[in-house]
Amino acid sequence: MPGGNVAPQLYQMMKDLQHRGQAGAGISTFDPNRSIIIKKHKKPGRVTEVFGGADEREFSEIMAALDGEKGIGHTRYGTSGSLTNRHVQPFERVHGIRYKWFSFGFNGHIANRTELEEGIRKEGYHLMLDTDTEVLMHYLSKYISDVNGADPKEMFRRLSEDFDGAYNISFLQGTGDLVAMRDPWGIRPLSGIQTDEGAFVASETCALYRFRPEKVTHIQPGEMAVLEDGELRVERYCPAKRKALCFFEFLYFASVTSEIDGRPVYETRKRCGEELARIEDQQINDREWVVIPVPDTARPIANSYAKAIGFPQIFDEGLIAAAKERTFIDGGDRRKKVMNKFLPIPSILKGKKVIVVDDSIVRSTTMATMVKYHLKKIGGAKEVHVRIATPPIIAPCYYGIDMRSFDELIAAPFEERIEKGVPDEDAQQEIAGRINADSLKYLTHDGLLNALGFDRSEICMACLDRRYPTPYGKKLDEGAHELFRKRDRSKGDLGC
Numbered sequence: 264m265p266g267g268n269v270a271p272q273l274y275q276m277m278k279d280l281q282h283r284g285q286a287g288a289g290i291s292t293f294d295p296n297r298s299i300i301i302k303k304h305k306k307p308g309r310v311t312e313v314f315g316g317a318d319e320r321e322f323s324e325i326m327a328a329l330d331g332e333k334g335i336g337h338t339r340y341g342t343s344g345s346l347t348n349r350h351v352q353p354f355e356r357v358h359g360i361r362y363k364w365f366s367f368g369f370n371g372h373i374a375n376r377t378e379l380e381e382g383i384r385k386e387g388y389h390l391m392l393d394t395d396t397e398v399l400m401h402y403l404s405k406y407i408s409d410v411n412g413a414d415p416k417e418m419f420r421r422l423s424e425d426f427d428g429a430y431n432i433s434f435l436q437g438t439g440d441l442v443a444m445r446d447p448w449g450i451r452p453l454s455g456i457q458t459d460e461g462a463f464v465a466s467e468t469c470a471l472y473r474f475r476p477e478k479v480t481h482i483q484p485g486e487m488a489v490l491e492d493g494e495l496r497v498e499r500y501c502p503a504k505r506k507a508l509c510f511f512e513f514l515y516f517a518s519v520t521s522e523i524d525g526r527p528v529y530e531t532r533k534r535c536g537e538e539l540a541r542i543e544d545q546q547i548n549d550r551e552w553v554v555i556p557v558p559d560t561a562r563p564i565a566n567s568y569a570k571a572i573g574f575p576q577i578f579d580e581g582l583i584a585a586a587k588e589r590t591f592i593d594g595g596d597r598r599k600k601v602m603n604k605f606l607p608i609p610s611i612l613k614g615k616k617v618i619v620v621d622d623s624i625v626r627s628t629t630m631a632t633m634v635k636y637h638l639k640k641i642g643g644a645k646e647v648h649v650r651i652a653t654p655p656i657i658a659p660c661y662y663g664i665d666m667r668s669f670d671e672l673i674a675a676p677f678e679e680r681i682e683k684g685v686p687d688e689d690a691q692q693e694i695a696g697r698i699n700a701d702s703l704k705y706l707t708h709d710g711l712l713n714a715l716g717f718d719r720s721e722i723c724m725a726c727l728d729r730r731y732p733t734p735y736g737k738k739l740d741e742g743a744h745e746l747f748r749k750r751d752r753s754k755g756d757l758g759c
């Protein structure tokens with residue numbers, strides 16, 4: 264943003280991206296006229312909490328202290344490491360030589376972190392934090408030294424040879440260079456925009472719409488956006504690998520207002536609802552039944568599902584999401600957290616057969632508690648039928664979504680009884696029982712692919728079919744899957 268202070272703009276963009284991570288937030292800015300040429304402000308918490316958004320004076324002081332034409336911002340969604348100020352990004356490496364001084368933000372998860380850690384430990388590096396971001400920081404500084412810091416393109420090319428996983432990086436150097444790169448598999452989205460005020464890049468287009476939506480550029484796998492003199496330039500730093508865009512971005516993670524690689528999230532969710540309606544086998548009428556979404560991601564899914572099964576009106580609101588603030592009242596108890604997350608509307612639910620539509624079931628705590636407590640006990644629903652717009656999740660994610668092990672996934676023990684997303688009759692009933700539902704239906708793999716409009720070869724669906732797109736994803740899966748099957752068989756509760 265030539266001639267302006269980019270910090271307030273970054274603050275607004277981070278608020279627009281708050282759904283991607285609520286654990287922490289931070290901004291780094293660059294000003295060559297300051298003694299501290301890269302300055303940062305970061306800590307755990309939501310964006311408004313971190314930057315004093317509720318206190319005009321505090322907010323203005325923080326923004327003034329960060330004054331700079333160039334900068335990067337980050338909201339943290341942790342998949343590794345605990346949460347202290349040090350874990351919040353942007354990370355920074357301070358150095359007396361300007362090209363070695365840098366700050367960066369990272370979206371994703373490194374699948375070969377263990378091997379990379381061993382590699383730098385052998386070279387004498389010391390790791391302080393339990394997070395892949397620290398490992399990435401050391402490799403970046405190593406590459407900078409190796410290439411004399413002159414060429415971010417060469418630095419990222421080397422990174423792409425060593426790193427496996429999802430890693431979109433925004434990078435601000437003490438020389439004033441500012442770039443944002445998308446990993447060669449394109450697992451996470453990245454987009455940029457050229458405006459009259461300057462150039463901006465964000466993980467999702469929703470953070471760019473305040474400018475001009477029609478001007479958005481989608482950065483492709485293996486490309487980087489260079490932001491120089493207020494101009495956006497896209498360059499390739501390495502050849503793209505097999506594209507593996509995460510399907511879960513469309514269903515769960517991304518904002519419903521965003522477009523990913525040119526495809527609107529909202530339209531995809533709507534098509535998921537239509538596909539779910541296609542496999543509905545209950546005789547549903549609007550006298551005995553109601554259709555409700557789990558707020559907020561499932562709204563467009565429930566909407567199009569209700570329309571497609573012939574309801575005269577779209578869904579009813581049977582559940583309201585409670586205020587999204589950090590709360591300590593539940594003492595970290597997951598079930599209590601879910602109980603406090605929603606409020607039911609008994610006048611909609613009482614005595615009805617309720618179809619509740621959600622985007623996904625991962626661990627089942629949320630759904631099981633919601634069905635039993637909110638819908639049946641408080642709401643007074645007669646029956647609850649669960650419809651899920653994602654096929655059964657049977658395997659962990661090694662690329663940045665917080666589903667870390669087979670043990671935590673409700674559908675994982677049923678893998679052998681699930682065919683292309685369709686559990687056999689008994690498995691379906693068993694899972695339904697575990698979530699206290701009267702019936703359960705998942706979207707099929709084919710239904711999901713129809714809704715996405717992508718070929719299977721262009722996306723990652725590895726948590727659904729264990730076809731991981733990267734070498735280390737495959738390797739981690741083999742080891743973890745074998746261990747899980749052994750443990751599960753020894754428990755004798757495979758149910759097969």
Ligand code: SF4
Binds near residue numbers: 508510511659660663
């Ligand atoms: S494993 Fe699943 S959640 Fe992870 S990147 Fe692939 S599709 Fe997304």
